[in-house]
Amino acid sequence: DAMVIQNPRYQVTQFGKPVTLSCSQTLNHNVMYWYQQKSSQAPKLLFHYYDKDFNNEADTPDNFQSRRPNTSFCFLDIRSPGLGDAAMYLCATSREGGSNQPQHFGDGTRLSIL
Amino acid sequence: GDSVTQMEGPVTLSEEAFLTINCTYTATGYPSLFWYVQYPGEGLQLLLKATKADDKGSNKGFEATYRKETTSFHLEKGSVQVSDSAVYFCALSDQGAQKLVFGQGTRLTINP
Numbered sequence: 108d109a110m111v112i113q114n115p116r117y118q119v120t121q122f123g124k125p126v127t128l129s130c131s132q133t134l135n136h137n138v139m140y141w142y143q144q145k146s147s148q149a150p151k152l153l154f155h156y157y158d159k160d161f162n163n164e165a166d167t168p169d170n171f172q173s174r175r176p177n178t179s180f181c182f183l184d185i186r187s188p189g190l191g192d193a194a195m196y197l198c199a200t201s202r203e204g205g206s207n208q209p210q211h212f213g214d215g216t217r218l219s220i221l
Numbered sequence: 222g223d224s225v226t227q228m229e230g231p232v233t234l235s236e237e238a239f240l241t242i243n244c245t246y247t248a249t250g251y252p253s254l255f256w257y258v259q260y261p262g263e264g265l266q267l268l269l270k271a272t273k274a275d276d277k278g279s280n281k282g283f284e285a286t287y288r289k290e291t292t293s294f295h296l297e298k299g300s301v302q303v304s305d306s307a308v309y310f311c312a313l314s315d316q317g318a319q320k321l322v323f324g325q326g327t328r329l330t331i332n333p
Contacts, residue, residue: 111264113264147326149323150265155319212264215263215264
């Protein structure tokens with residue numbers, strides 16, 4: 108089945124040690140999104156790519172960066188994770204960026220910081 | 222700016238009860254409206270959507286009608302099942318936008 112795949116499902120890193128989360132999609136969608144979701148909260152958009160165009164949310168910390176080397180893959184890099192960055196990170200895609208386009212989510216990567 | 226407000230949870234019902242989860246929105250344009258469901262340990266799944274006023278979205282026995290006059294998109298189901306236990310998010314995407322604005326989520330628990 109076509110889908111959005113996030114690896115790993117669980118990631119543990121040390122305080123201040125860089126970590127990369129990955130997302131791949133077989134939907135051939137143009138738009139890819141990264142969200143941060145903390146416990147019992149709604150997902151918070153960090154940034155998104157429309158094709159190769161990167162769009163950062165105004166309140167996304169500089170500590171978070173992203174790469175999209177091709178249509179299928181997108182990475183979230185956290186340069187120096189702090190305890191407050193422990194969360195579920197969700198990747199999503201949509202075919203185009205129009206308002207009526209639903210987003211398709213992966214199952215997320217739960218990040219723990221030691 | 223755009224915003225979505227959902228009824229606060231958690232909501233606990235018995236199996237076969239009628240469900241309503243209220244959702245109201247504020248938007249500058251003519252948004253599309255969505256309900257997403259999140260089961261424990263999983264990502265969000267699209268449950269239903271409506272793209273213009275008076276549209277009714279439906280899926281798996283759930284329904285929601287886009288009410289422009291009351292800026293609402295309430296989720297309903299006539300007879301809930303234990304398997305419907307999850308967190309439900311109402312969301313909007315405004316015209317020309319490439320992102321979703323989520324409500325805070327409503328945790329639903331169905332007891333047998």
